[in-house]
Amino acid sequence: MIPESMRAVRVNQLGGPEVLEMQTMPVPTPRKGQVLLKVAAVGLNFADVLNVRGEYLTRARTPFTPGMEFSGHIVALGEGVSHLEIGQLVAALGGSGAFAEYATAPAAACLPIPAVLDARAAAALPVSYYTAYFSLVTLGRVQAGETVWIEAAAGALGTASIQLAKAMGATVIATASTPEKLEIAKSLGADHVFLSGDLELRQKMLEVAPNGVDTYLSVTGGGGFQDRLSAMGSLGRVLVIGNASREPANLNPTSLMKNNVSVTGVWLTPLMSVPGAMQAATAFIYPLLESGTVKPQVGQVFKLEDAGKAFELMFSRGSTGKVIIEP
């Protein structure tokens, strides 16, 4: 029985965690091509935090309910949906409105969940693993034996990237801001770990990768961006995935010439519409999930009412793995 109303987190004005308000809202009706899910777990993304602050790639229009990645059981099918079933556990990617007891999602954006994953792990899967795949494989063209540098390595994207890069046979250099985070990176298979604030970071990286880094997953951005490129090797690929520092990044394009380094932007949303892209990613990721080779790293878990605390934790760099919010 689907109720008429539900608890939801609403953003009526943009800002920090204090703008998140619990409200009673009508349960949405799935439109053509959509499904309605009873939300089991929501994956918190850095993008959610930026979106609520009005600092994301797309402009947020208030009022809205945040949450772009979640798992849940299907409770209603919209017109024209035939490949999914009522009762099925899926993870939904894209859209918004997941910080609630019920949320709709495009049927095309619902991933069936392998039996090895519970609802929390399912909510930790879509954004991080598909972004990691597109960064490493599609755009980063990583080959076995190459060196990959992964920043914010204990975070949601970082832990997914380490696992996929190791599964591809790469050597992983992981950086993060605390020794505890480096331990997490190491436990997932990172070959070399360094504190991101280490003043001798470049020298230390070149000691373990004398020919330089082949692929660098850049998520911190900011004024240190240009300096970090000096660790790149011949034909190195830099993937600009995020700017977590929220500071303007610096780049001198002529510095890329010496080693024929390329810099490519990565955004999951448009990549999802590239024909065959999601299928290729799924064909790579799912066997690794099913065999237990990779496992989404669930971090701290919060109740819907405490969504603001989850935002604070992520914004203050205190989170590890995928922060989960449960209605």
Ligand code: NDP
């Ligand atoms: P994480 O779980 O990685 O958490 C964010 C991490 O960013 C922090 O833990 C911290 O790690 C690092 N960080 C560096 N500087 C700051 C800062 N000034 N304030 C806060 N955090 C900082 O989050 P996600 O996995 O959700 O996202 C990681 C990055 O990847 C973000 O930049 C995000 O925008 C981006 N992203 C981009 C996608 C795309 O499609 N382009 C898709 C998914 C994520 P540490 O303390 O170790 O530095």
